[in-house]
Amino acid sequence: AATAHHAIVSTRSTRLWNAKNSRFDKNVCLVSVGSCCPGNRKLGLLCASGSQSSVTEPVQQPSNGKGDHSPKKSKESSLILIRHGESMWNEKNLFTGCVDVPLTPKGVQEAIEAGSRIRNLPIDVIYTSSMVRAQMTAMLAMMQHRRKKVPIIMHNESEQAHSWSKIYSEDTKKLSIPVITAWQLNERMYGELQGLNKQETADQFGKEQVHEWRRSYGIPPPNGESLEMCAERAVSYFNDQVVPQLTSGKHVMVAAHANSLRSIIMHLDRLTSQEVISLELSTGIPMLYIFKEGKFVRRGSPVGPSEASVYAYTKNLAQYRQKLDSMVQ
Numbered sequence: 296a297a298t299a300h301h302a303i304v305s306t307r308s309t310r311l312w313n314a315k316n317s318r319f320d321k322n323v324c325l326v327s328v329g330s331c332c333p334g335n336r337k338l339g340l341l342c343a344s345g346s347q348s349s350v351t352e353p354v355q356q357p358s359n360g361k362g363d364h365s366p367k368k369s370k371e372s373s374l375i376l377i378r379h380g381e382s383m384w385n386e387k388n389l390f391t392g393c394v395d396v397p398l399t400p401k402g403v404q405e406a407i408e409a410g411s412r413i414r415n416l417p418i419d420v421i422y423t424s425s426m427v428r429a430q431m432t433a434m435l436a437m438m439q440h441r442r443k444k445v446p447i448i449m450h451n452e453s454e455q456a457h458s459w460s461k462i463y464s465e466d467t468k469k470l471s472i473p474v475i476t477a478w479q480l481n482e483r484m485y486g487e488l489q490g491l492n493k494q495e496t497a498d499q500f501g502k503e504q505v506h507e508w509r510r511s512y513g514i515p516p517p518n519g520e521s522l523e524m525c526a527e528r529a530v531s532y533f534n535d536q537v538v539p540q541l542t543s544g545k546h547v548m549v550a551a552h553a554n555s556l557r558s559i560i561m562h563l564d565r566l567t568s569q570e571v572i573s574l575e576l577s578t579g580i581p582m583l584y585i586f587k588e589g590k591f592v593r594r595g596s597p598v599g600p601s602e603a604s605v606y607a608y609t610k611n612l613a614q615y616r617q618k619l620d621s622m623v624q
């Protein structure tokens with residue numbers, strides 16, 4: 296199943312991500328530590344701003360007050376980004392945006408397969424959008440995880456919701472993974488395109504115009520959000536909430552959407568507004584980054600439960616896997 300060429304992370308339409316070999320095809324651009332496409336640039340140093348965490352276990356964010364959040368100790372943590380599996384409107388080729396539609400059976404299958412690819416990777420906390428397709432994907436993927444911790448959605452929308460969902464056993468807490476839902480990670484709001492057929496819209500307004508609405512950085516669809524506007528909320532949230540977790544050594548998975556993730560990947564990989572135009576994400580393919588000393592290094596996509604691909608696993612991740620091997624009979 297992992298043999299297909301997925302256009303997960305491609306900054307040129309000529310480059311396709313080969314999930315099997317964890318490398319870009321055509322431009323011979325391997326994803327390796329410290330380099331990324333295009334032009335072998337160093338991956339971006341990410342500076343978090345305004346660090347606070349409202350999650351179950353607040354994390355201390357080391358900061359020197361200058362926006363440099365490199366931890367003092369050299370901890371390594373992993374970040375998995377995953378776009379939801381195929382939704383019922385993906386299947387119908389309809390613009391979806393902030394309309395909250397569920398997965399198709401194929402999307403469910405994609406989420407399960409994604410789970411099998413990451414079943415040996417450590418995950419301490421999960422962030423999802425507030426939309427059911429991202430939440431289904433995260434939950435279905437976690438059902439495959441070897442650690443068998445229980446993903447539990449945090450309900451902090453009111454005092455009552457918070458207190459009524461309290462867990463009274465520390466042991467049980469240890470065997471669970473908080474799932475934090477955030478509207479900021481929702482799909483880009485597609486305005487008056489929501490519910491329209493993508494092909495019919497291109498026929499009506501012209502291919503070029505629709506491509507600009509769909510893929511440009513700065514141009515919003517009618518009464519919708521541009522990628523830039525989406526980035527303002529999604530990347531801010533990522534910096535404010537997710538980065539402090541990583542800085543404290545927690546391993547994080549983020550389940551979200553094509554465009555909210557495009558904006559985050561643009562930020563992590565320091566893509567230009569031109570480069571992001573051809574960044575396409577497939578449904579249900581997990582992407583792994585390592586966060587170390589304040590830097591994000593893209594490791595590619597884990598190929599499967601037994602083959603990590605040479606680029607995907609670090610020494611620490613291999614050790615975690617060995618630990619799982621010794622725990623699971």
Ligand SMILES: O=C(O)[C@@H](CO)OP(=O)(O)O
Pocket residue numbers: 385389390391392393482485509553554
């Ligand atoms: O319809 C949407 O919400 C998105 C993702 O499916 O569309 P696009 O393909 O333009 O990113």
